[in-house]
Amino acid sequence: MLLRLALPRVLGAAKRPSTLRQTRPLATRVPPDAVRNLGIIAHIDAGKTTTTERMLHYAGLTRSIGDVDDGDTVMDYLPMERERGITIQSAATTFGWRSHQLHLIDTPGHIDFTVEVERALRVLDGAVVILDAVAGVQAQTLKVWRQAEKNALPRVVFVNKMDREGADWRACVDELSRLTTPLVLMLPGPSLEQWYDVVTMELIVFDPQDKTGATLRRSKVEPPTAELSEARVQLVEALAALDAQIVDVFLSAGDHLKVPAGELRAAIRRATLTARACPVLLGAAFRNIGVQPLLDAVVDYLPAPGVPPAPLDPRKLVAFAFKVTVDPQRGPMVFVRVYAGTLDARMALVNQRTQLRERATKLLQMYGDAVEEIAQIAQGHIGVIVGLKATRTGDTLCEPKVKAQLHGIDVPPPVFVCAVEADAPQDERPLAQALSSLVLEDPSIVVEHNEETGQMLLRGMGELHLEVVQDRLRRMKVNASFGKVRVAYREMAGRKASVSHTYAREIAGRMHKAAMAITVEPAQDNTVEVELGDAFEGAEQPSEVHRAIVEGIEGAMSRGTLLGFPVARTRVTVTNVEHFNELSTLPAFRACAAQTLHHTLASADSVLLEPLALTTVECPGACVGPVLGDLSMRRARIVSIDHGEEAHVVAEVPLGSMLGYSSELRSLTAGAATFSMEVVGFGPVPALQQKRIIQESRGY
Structure with missing residues (x-):
């Protein structure tokens, strides 16, 4: 039976004809074991939104199938998403399939929007990983796979784009085998409309007369083809290595081909829920092929929400x-x-x-x-x-009187920055309000005010991320100008240095005074040590003084002395603290610590640390030479090169040198290459490069 859920009477801001059906509500009547919370995750352009649109149509949610190129999809509803043809924000929807209710979140594939993926996976119970049958397991595929693993999410894999020239599902399965135990549940049949179901030993035929792909027929394959028989044997053997129960069933049946489909499904589900294996299905979503078996796999193999976590009372919200x-x-x-x-x-x-x-x-x-x-x-x-x-x-x-705290969401620090400024005084308040809304929506956006330059700085995860933020501000009718996008560096003590400093200042008619000595030196991580010494027995409690000094140091380390970037890889040791009886207040110790550290860093020949991005370039084999030449000019360290008709180049590149790389790569390869980046750490900037960066930033 197909569930049909109530749909909205109110549409969002996008002006388009509604493709949504008006049907009956039943959301709250579905028991928990008939619910599936799942996400669609993949490398960019693998077909996430295209697959999702077919799911919605076959579930009876939409009257027609939306198309990414036409800009009429249900899930990519932002004007920017429709113009660019990519997913920028994760979007949620609910629909029914086989008496189950599915809450589905379609996530972005671009690395700049990885926080959207992270926070979606945080609340889901399972995921559908989509692979491009030609490209296989790509760089962002590995990223989202690791994110799913971190959240212990069972996965189903859909090898998409099987209609494309060069599609190789066996190569995809081989690559998957490095990550998990793949369980191949489908095989290509005699034509694109015909596919073999390895579990039921049936031929699935998608009616070529039905252009939407909604009509399909199943028939028993008797006798089974050699390829289908071999696939069934491999499936049973793979499950037998993971599941003792299926071994007993096999021994009773006496033949791989005679193991009941219901027993196989139960074994596949057990292996999937424990993340020891991953079902693999095949199809071509754009050609409306293979999506219904994928939905069946979601219902059959991905988990229900289950009971509340152990510490929670199931009766309390x-x-x-x-x-x-x-x-x-x-x-x-x-x-x-x-x-x-x-x-x-x-x-x-x-x-x-x-x-x-x-x-x-x-x-x-x-x-x-x-x-x-x-x-x-x-x-x-x-x-x-x-x-x-x-x-x-x-x-x-x-609910009131209930105490419970669920772990939050990890947001990586932003690594790109640009200045933003209101065009006129009357635009300052609308700009501040718009930025506040954007930060509320996207925790990976950071807005800060540079006290030295008076600039407002906008930090994001990448060039595209900041470009989208700027676009959204313009669409919100905010009159603002934006500076050049640059990289968010870190600063580090270049050598060991020590400075003693006395702080004395009258505030509100009262003198505040403290003195201390601080030593800084290069280290692998930031560390702060405070040595108050036996001589300290002042009016304040030593523990309170210690806390005030640490707070002052940590505040000062948020802005270095070169260009105001956060201090990293620096060991800070407070070697001496002096107090002056009632003059040595906690604010005095806090301010003295900050000022002393600032002076010490200024004398320690600070150096810039630049973010390093692990960059994967996928390009035609004939373009490898120009791509490598361009990367060498960007100070790249080549990690690996996988030659072939479709080459893969992996390199560690300073992020600052990758500004504008997307346009340059398109030019070098006539638009045939793609790339992805992931910040993996920081490294020292060469002296000449540091001098140039400082001159560009300071203007002298």
Whole structure:
């Protein structure tokens, strides 16, 4: 039976004809074991959104199939996404399949938006990993695979684009075998419309007369082809190495081909849920082939939400806020996963981070940018709360008198920066409000004010990330100018140095005074040591003084002496502290520590550390020479080169030298190459390069 869920009467800001059907609601009537919370993850351009659009259509959610190139997809609803043809924000939707309710999140594939993937996977129970049948396991595939592993998510793999020339599903499976035990559940048949089901030993035929791919027929393959028989043997043998129960079934059946399909499905599910193996299905989503078997695999092999985690009372509400968006009419919309209890509309909630009480004025079910108002969100389900003003990504929400704290979301530090400035004084307030909304939505955006230059700095995960932020500000009708995108460096003590300093200042009619000596030296990590010494027995408690000094040092280390970047890889030792009776207050020690460290770093010949990006370039074999030549000019260290018709070059490159690389690579390869980057650490900047960077930044 096909479930059809109620759909919104209200659409979002995008002006387009609705492709969504109006059907009956049943969201809150589905038991937890019939729920699947899953994400679609992959390298950019593997076909995530294309596959998702087919899922929605076959589930009866949409009247027609959206197309990325036409800009009419349900999940990529932002104007920027439609113009660029890529997913920028993760989008959620809900639909039914085989009496189950699926909450699905389509995630971006570009490395700049990795936080969108991270916070989606934090609340999901399983994932569908999509591979390009030609490109195989790519750089961002490995990134999202590791993210899924970190969150202990069972996975199903869909090898997409099997209609393309050069498609090689066996090579994809070989590459997958380095990551997991692949369980091949489908094989190509005699034509693109015909596929073999290894579990049921059936031929699946997608009716070529039905251009939407919605009509398919199954028939028993008797006798099985040699290839199908071999695949069934390999599947049973792979499961037997992982699951003792299937060994007993096989011994009873006496033949690999006679093992019942139901027993195989149960064994595949057990192996998938423990992340010891991963089912692999094949298809061509753009040609509307293979998506229904993929949906069946989601229901059959990915987990249900299950019972609440052990410390939580299943009767008391505990929900996790994993995403916030700001709607012009509704205000902040908080996406939550309910881990225990039931969230009701108009319910009072307590934010465990702030201990503030707020009220959920409305609850919504999302369908891309469309919404449906619902009465409650049950345990194991995902939905949206309207009415919360102080909730941020990573917050835990509970009903009053409940104490529970779920672990948050790791946000990597931004590595690109640009200046932003209001065009006129009257534009300053709209700019500040717009930036506040963007930071609320995207925790990987950092806005800070440079006191020395008076500039407002906007930090992001990459060039594209900052470009999208700038685009969004323009669409919000904010009049602002943007500086050149540059890299966020770090600063490090270049040598060992020691400085003694006395702080004395009158504040509000009272003198504050303290003195200390600080030594800095290069190290592998930041460390701070404070030696108060036996001589310290002043008016303040030593523990309070120690805390004040550490706070002063940590504050000072957020801005180095070269260009104001954070200090890294530096050991700081406070070797002497002097107090002056009642003059030595905690603010005096705090300020003295900050000033002394600043003077010490200034005398330690500080050096810049530049972020290093592990860069993977995929290009035609004929283009390897120009690509390597260009990378060498960018001070790259080549890690590996995989020659072939489609070559893979992996290099560690200073991130600063990769500004504008996308356009240059397109020019070098006539648009035939792609690349991905991941910041893996920091390294010293060569002296001449450091001099040039300082001159460019200071203007002298």
